[in-house]
Amino acid sequence: MKINLKNINHTYDVEVLHELNLTLENYKSIAIIGVSGSGKSTLIRLMAGLETPSSGEININGHDVKEEDYKKKIGFVFQNHNLFPHLTLKRNITLVLEKTRGMDPLLANETALKYLNLLHLGDQVDKLPKNVSGGQAQRASIARALSVNPDIIFLDEPTSSLDPILTHEVLSAVEELKGLGKDFIFVTHVMSFVRDFADYVIFMDQGEIIEQGLPEILDHPKHPAFKEFMKKVR
Amino acid sequence: MLAVLTVATFVLFVVLRQTSSFSFSSFIPYQDMISEAILNTIIVSVLSLFGSLIIGFIFYLFSISKMKYLNALTDVFTEIIYGTPLLVLIVITAFVIGPAFGTYNRNALGFTALVIYMAPYMKNVYKSAFSSISRDQYMTMDLFGFTPFQRYRYIIIPQVIRILMPPMMNNFSMIIKGSALLNVLSFNELYYAIRVAQSQTFAFVPGYILMWLLYLAITIPLSQVTKYVERTWSL
Numbered sequence: 001m002k003i004n005l006k007n008i009n010h011t012y013d014v015e016v017l018h019e020l021n022l023t024l025e026n027y028k029s030i031a032i033i034g035v036s037g038s039g040k041s042t043l044i045r046l047m048a049g050l051e052t053p054s055s056g057e058i059n060i061n062g063h064d065v066k067e068e069d070y071k072k073k074i075g076f077v078f079q080n081h082n083l084f085p086h087l088t089l090k091r092n093i094t095l096v097l098e099k100t101r102g103m104d105p106l107l108a109n110e111t112a113l114k115y116l117n118l119l120h121l122g123d124q125v126d127k128l129p130k131n132v133s134g135g136q137a138q139r140a141s142i143a144r145a146l147s148v149n150p151d152i153i154f155l156d157e158p159t160s161s162l163d164p165i166l167t168h169e170v171l172s173a174v175e176e177l178k179g180l181g182k183d184f185i186f187v188t189h190v191m192s193f194v195r196d197f198a199d200y201v202i203f204m205d206q207g208e209i210i211e212q213g214l215p216e217i218l219d220h221p222k223h224p225a226f227k228e229f230m231k232k233v234r
Numbered sequence: 235m236l237a238v239l240t241v242a243t244f245v246l247f248v249v250l251r252q253t254s255s256f257s258f259s260s261f262i263p264y265q266d267m268i269s270e271a272i273l274n275t276i277i278v279s280v281l282s283l284f285g286s287l288i289i290g291f292i293f294y295l296f297s298i299s300k301m302k303y304l305n306a307l308t309d310v311f312t313e314i315i316y317g318t319p320l321l322v323l324i325v326i327t328a329f330v331i332g333p334a335f336g337t338y339n340r341n342a343l344g345f346t347a348l349v350i351y352m353a354p355y356m357k358n359v360y361k362s363a364f365s366s367i368s369r370d371q372y373m374t375m376d377l378f379g380f381t382p383f384q385r386y387r388y389i390i391i392p393q394v395i396r397i398l399m400p401p402m403m404n405n406f407s408m409i410i411k412g413s414a415l416l417n418v419l420s421f422n423e424l425y426y427a428i429r430v431a432q433s434q435t436f437a438f439v440p441g442y443i444l445m446w447l448l449y450l451a452i453t454i455p456l457s458q459v460t461k462y463v464e465r466t467w468s469l
Contacts, residue, residue, distance in 0.1 A: 050373050068379070076377050082370045085469040086392050095388055100379045130469065148378070 001027065001061055001152060001183040008046065008056035010207075016042045017053070018207045024200060029184040031198035031215075033191075035229055039207040040187040041079070041156050047185060048076050048154045061151060075145030075153040079160045081137040083129040089116060089140040090125040093147045101148060115143035119173050135166030139173050146177070153177075155186035171197075191218065191233050203229065258444050260435040264427070271427030272448060278345055278423060279410045285349035286409070287402070290356025294364070297357060312354040321415045323347045328419050340419040348412060355405050363398040364390070396467040403460035407453050414449075424448055 001024075008020035017039045024030065032040045045051045047058060049065035063070040083092045093112035097103040103111070116125050119139040121132075129137045138158055145153055155174065159167035171193045174184075178197070188194060194201060195215055203211040205225040211217055221227045261268065293311065296304040315323070327347035328340050337343060367390055375385045414425035425445060432441035 048377070050377060071377055071379060074377075076374075078370050078374070080370065082368075082374050084371065084374075084389050084393070086396060096378045099384050099388065 001025075001030075001185075002059075003030070003047070004057075004059040005047075006057040006059075008043075008053050008058065010039075010042055010046060010051075011054045016207050017046075020056070020207075020209055022202070022209060022212070027183075027200040029178075029198050030186070030200045030202065031194040032185070032187045032202045032204060033189070033194060033229070034204035034210075038204040040204050043204065044154055044156050044185060044187050048074055050076065072148070073151045075148060075150035077138070077141050077145050077153065077155045077158045079157045081129065081134070081141040083137055083141055083144070085129050088126050088128055089121060089132065089137075089143075092129075092140065093144045096144060097147060111147055112143075115147045116140065118146070118177075119143045133166060134162050135169040138162065138166075138170045142170075142174065142177075146180070146182075150182065152183040152185060155184065155188070157187050157189065159188065159190065189233060191230075194218065205229075256440045256443060257437075258440055260437045261428075261431050261441070261444055264431040264435075267422070268424070268427045268431065268448075271422050271424045272452070274421070275410065275413050275423040276452065278348070278416065278421070279406065279413050282345060282348040282352060282409045282413070283402075283406050285345070286352035286356045286405070289349055289353040291360055293353055293357040294360035297361065308357070312357070315351060315354045318351075320347070320351050320412050321418065323351050324415055324418060341416075341421050344416040344419045344421055348409060348416070351412065352405060352409055355408070356402070359398050359401045359405065360394075362401070363394040366397050367393055393469060396469055399467060400460050400464045403456060403463065407456055407460075410452055410456070411449065 003022060003024040005020050005022040008017055009015065010017040020043065032044060034040050042051070046053050047060060047065065049058075049067075049070055052066065058065045060070070061073070063073070083089070084095070087095060090109070090112045093115065094105065094108040097108035097111055098105055113122070113125065116122060119142055121136060121140055121143065124132050124136055124140075129140070132140070142153075142155075142158070158174070159170050162170060167190060171188075171190060174186075175193075175197055177184075184197070186198075195218060198215050201213060201215050201217055202209055203217070203221075203223075203226045205223075210223045211221065211226050217226075218230060221230045293308050296308040299305060324344055324347040327350070328343040332338060332340075332343040332346075371389070372385075375389060380389065413423050416423050417426035417429060420426065428441050428445045428448075432438055435441070
C-alpha cells in the first residue's frame with residue numbers, strides 16, 4: 001500500500017498530533033505503537049477518514065481519505081467491537097451488505113456466513129453481541145470489516161478491552177487473515193503480535209513519529225522514549 | 235418471594251388489628267360506574283402517554299437544536315413544569331389557559347394538562363435513549379456509508395425503542411396515578427367515581443381501600459410488563 005501524510009496536525013482541546021510527515025510504499029502490514037495518549041488512535045482514525053485532520057493532507061493508495069469512495073475500500077475494527085447491539089452477529093454483517101453495498105439478501109447471508117466461519121464463529125451466528133464473549137464479538141467485528149471486501153483493514157487496539165486469553169484468540173484470528181492479500185494498519189500494545197505480523201513499525205510519542213522502520217527496530221530502539229517504552233512492554 | 239411474603243404478612247397484621255370491619259358490598263350498586271371509570275382512566279392514560287411521547291419528542295428535538303431560542307424555550311418550559319404540581323397545572327389549564335384560547339372542554343383540557351406535564355419527563359427519556367448510542371457506533375455507520383434514513387430506520391430507532399421502553403412504562407405508571415387528579419374537573423375516572431360512591435354510601439375508608447386495590451390492579455401488571463421488557467429487550 002502507499003501512504004502519504006503531509007504536515008498533519010490535529011487538535012481536540014489540546015494538540016494531539018504535531019506536524020506528522022510519512023511516506024511509505026509496498027508494505028502490507030504496518031504497526032503503530034506507543035504509550036497511551038501518544039496519538040496512535042487519532043492517527044489511525046485520520047488515516048481511515050473517520051476524522052478530518054485540523055490541517056494537512058492524507059493520501060492512501062492514491063485516494064485523498066476525505067473522498068467518499070475511499071471509505072468503501074477500507075474496513076475498520078474499533079477498540080470495542082462496536083457491533084450494533086440489537087442485531088445478531090450475522091445480521092450485523094448482512095445489514096451492511098444489503099443496505100450499503102446493495103447486495104442481494106441471499107448472497108449477503110452467504111457472505112456473512114463465509115466470513116463468520118473464517119473467524120471461527122460458525123456456531124455463534126444467530127447470537128446477539130451481548131451473548132458472546134468479548135473475543136468472539138471482536139472477531140465478529142473483524143468479519144464485518146472483511147465482508148465489504150476492503151483493500152485495507154484498520155485495527156485500532158482491537159484487544160485493548162480483552163483479557164490475555166481472548167487477546168491471543170483475536171490476534172491469532174487476525175494472523176490467519178494474512179493469506180487474504182489485504183493490507184493492514186494496526187495499533188496495538190502486544191509486541192509479540194507486532195513482531196509476527198507487521199512488516200513496518202512506527203513508534204509515536206507525544207503526537208509525533210519518533211522512530212520508524214522494519215520490525216527489527218523493536219530490538220534496537222534509539223530514541224530514549226522508544227527505549228523506555230520497549231523496556232516496559234518487553 | 236420472601237419480599238412478597240413480608241408485605242403479605244404486614245397487610246395481614248394490619249387487617250387483623252382493625253377494630254371495625256370493612257365491606258365493599260356497599261359499592262356493588264356502583265360497579266357499572268366504577269367499571270366505566272376504570273376504562274376512562276386507562277383510555278385517558280394511554281392517550282396521554284402517546285400525546286406526551288409526541289410532545290416530548292418535539293421538545294427533545296428542540297433541546298438538541300442548534301437554534302439557541304429553541305434550547306432556551308425547552309429549558310424554560312421544563313423548569314416551569316418541574317416546579318408545578320400536577321393538580322395546579324390541571325386547574326390552570328382548564329380554567330385559565332383553555333378559556334384564553336376560547337376552549338371550555340374540561341375533559342380535553344385536563345388531558346392536555348397531563349400531556350404537558352409528562353412531556354419534559356418524556357423528553358428526558360428520549361435524551362438518555364439517544365445518548366446511549368455511542369459515538370463509535372455513529373462512526374461505524376459513517377464508515378459503512380449508511381444513509382441518514384437507513385441509520386435511523388435500521389440502527390438508531392430499534393435501539394432507542396428498546397432503551398426507552400422501561401422508563402416510558404414507568405412514566406405511564408405516573409400518568410395513571412396522575413390521572414386521579416382529573417377528578418377536580420369532574421372527569422369520571424377511577425378516583426372520581428369512587429368519591430361519588432363514597433359520598434352516597436358514606437363508606438369512606440373502604441372506598442379508599444377499594445380505590446387503592448384497583449389502582450394496584452392496573453399498575454402492578456404494568457410494572458411486571460416493564461420488568462419483562464427490561465429483561466428481554468436489554469441490549
